[in-house]
Amino acid sequence: MKVDPALFEIVLLSLRVSGTALIFSTLIGIPLGVLMGLSRFFGRRLVIAVLYTGMGFPPVVIGLFVYLLLSNSGPLGSMNLSFVPELFTPAAMVISQSVISFPLVAGFTMAAVMGVDPQLRQQIQALGATKRQIALTVLAEARVGVVVSIIAGFGSIISEVGAVMLVGGNIEHRTRVLTTAIVLETRKGNFDLALALGAVLLAISFFTNLAVLRLQGRMFDE
Amino acid sequence: MNQSVYRLTNVRKQYDGRQILQVDQLEIYPGETFALVGPSGAGKSTLLRLLNFLERPTQGNIHFNGAVFGPERDVPIEIKRKVTTVFQRPLLLNRSVWANVNFGLSLRSVKNSTESTRFALKKVGLLDLAKQRARTLSGGEAQRVALARAMVLRPQVLLLDEPTANLDPYNVGMIEDIVTSLNREEGTTLVLVTHNVFQARRLAQRVAFMLDGRLVEVADVETFFENPQDARTSAFVHGEMVY
Numbered sequence: 001m002k003v004d005p006a007l008f009e010i011v012l013l014s015l016r017v018s019g020t021a022l023i024f025s026t027l028i029g030i031p032l033g034v035l036m037g038l039s040r041f042f043g044r045r046l047v048i049a050v051l052y053t054g055m056g057f058p059p060v061v062i063g064l065f066v067y068l069l070l071s072n073s074g075p076l077g078s079m080n081l082s083f084v085p086e087l088f089t090p091a092a093m094v095i096s097q098s099v100i101s102f103p104l105v106a107g108f109t110m111a112a113v114m115g116v117d118p119q120l121r122q123q124i125q126a127l128g129a130t131k132r133q134i135a136l137t138v139l140a141e142a143r144v145g146v147v148v149s150i151i152a153g154f155g156s157i158i159s160e161v162g163a164v165m166l167v168g169g170n171i172e173h174r175t176r177v178l179t180t181a182i183v184l185e186t187r188k189g190n191f192d193l194a195l196a197l198g199a200v201l202l203a204i205s206f207f208t209n210l211a212v213l214r215l216q217g218r219m220f221d222e
Numbered sequence: 223m224n225q226s227v228y229r230l231t232n233v234r235k236q237y238d239g240r241q242i243l244q245v246d247q248l249e250i251y252p253g254e255t256f257a258l259v260g261p262s263g264a265g266k267s268t269l270l271r272l273l274n275f276l277e278r279p280t281q282g283n284i285h286f287n288g289a290v291f292g293p294e295r296d297v298p299i300e301i302k303r304k305v306t307t308v309f310q311r312p313l314l315l316n317r318s319v320w321a322n323v324n325f326g327l328s329l330r331s332v333k334n335s336t337e338s339t340r341f342a343l344k345k346v347g348l349l350d351l352a353k354q355r356a357r358t359l360s361g362g363e364a365q366r367v368a369l370a371r372a373m374v375l376r377p378q379v380l381l382l383d384e385p386t387a388n389l390d391p392y393n394v395g396m397i398e399d400i401v402t403s404l405n406r407e408e409g410t411t412l413v414l415v416t417h418n419v420f421q422a423r424r425l426a427q428r429v430a431f432m433l434d435g436r437l438v439e440v441a442d443v444e445t446f447f448e449n450p451q452d453a454r455t456s457a458f459v460h461g462e463m464v465y
Contacts (some may be wrong), residue, residue: 120313126274127326127371128303141316 021097033109054103060162112145233282312368362393
């Protein structure tokens with residue numbers, strides 16, 4: 001069986017962009033979720049409200065914000081800083097996807113952590129755990145929910161089209177990913193190809209989740 | 223007696239402005255078994271949380287091994303690790319029995335903890351269940367795991383918060399035997415909270431009666447049960463309701 005190089009390139013870019021965005025959103029979202037779930041501070045409710053809003057925010061609107069931020073006349077784009085990516089690049093797509101998925105990772109992690117019996121926290125503390133050890137142990141106890149948060153975060157970006165279309169521009173060999181390719185092929189009337197791309201997207205999503213679930217079963221099992 | 227392990231002076235604990243605990247003076251001595259009895263809501267568990275440094279007092283000082291800890295001073299982790307508690311409702315981690323017993327040692331990065339963990343599991347009669355998931359155990363077995371995970375740490379003070387409530391006589395007997403041998407063989411200071419005056423009489427050398435957050439009477443076990451000085455203690459000892 002011969003794999004079409006163009007299709008391979010699209011699949012690879014999709015995985016690269018969404019995978020990188022998921023790493024960023026996990027690195028930000030899990031600690032934030034643990035912090036929100038375990039600590040009490042002034043303004044916590046406001047932060048939770050913002051987080052919940054972020055969980056339901058339309059990706060295309062986030063794409064619009066990132067577009068405006070990065071465009072040449074935008075607040076970041078106009079500064080010409082070397083670490084700020086340009087529009088219509090995979091890096092810009094990673095930024096928008098990270099913003100889309102981190103509230104989901106943080107929100108579901110927070111819910112999972114809050115679901116762990118507070119008495120357990122006290123019992124862990126009584127066994128001599130430091131604050132950091134308590135947080136890590138509670139996180140391990142909430143692992144099923146935390147894995148769900150990562151799966152939700154991945155699902156929200158691998159299948160997302162609005163933001164990547166806006167900030168990526170669906171440029172062939174440069175920023176074309178599976179979802180934008182599906183839109184393009186559908187518009188061109190190539191329904192067979194669009195359906196095939198859809199099947200590839202579904203398969204990626206399915207096997208990624210399967211792998212994460214297997215990892216969930218192995219982690220922390222002695 | 224020796225220098226006290228704990229000396230509490232004018233300790234108060236408030237939640238949302240409501241005073242829950244008011245202990246003017248209390249000393250607990252090394253190697254003794256000290257029982258706290260009293261009705262529900264008397265403040266016994268609150269006192270245990272303060273003794274385990276899980277919470278700070280609102281006012282007053284807790285002297286521990288001569289060091290003073292008050293409302294402001296954070297207790298260093300090395301001091302906290304000299305004390306641990308077995309709670310009434312044991313909550314175990316969603317891991318194996320072995321991992322639960324080994325947990326406190328892993329927090330302390332103890333190397334070669336296998337022998338200690340094996341010994342503790344053997345002591346509570348659960349070595350055969352070491353690989354089983356802790357959450358599949360019965361109530362009595364879970365409490366024995368909780369006791370094993372505490373005693374494996376060889377604490378200077380072991381706090382027991384109604385450890386045998388809701389357990390069958392077999393498990394009650396087993397847990398009492400283990401803590402008694404811990405006290406006699408290792409010299410562990412025990413502070414036992416119990417509703418059960420018979421248990422306090424069986425295990426303790428000194429007993430305190432608590433009511434409404436205050437210590438009504440502290441006495442050696444014989445005086446406490448045979449010749450209590452306070453009418454309320456007498457009523458409680460004789461099974462009469464005390465409010």
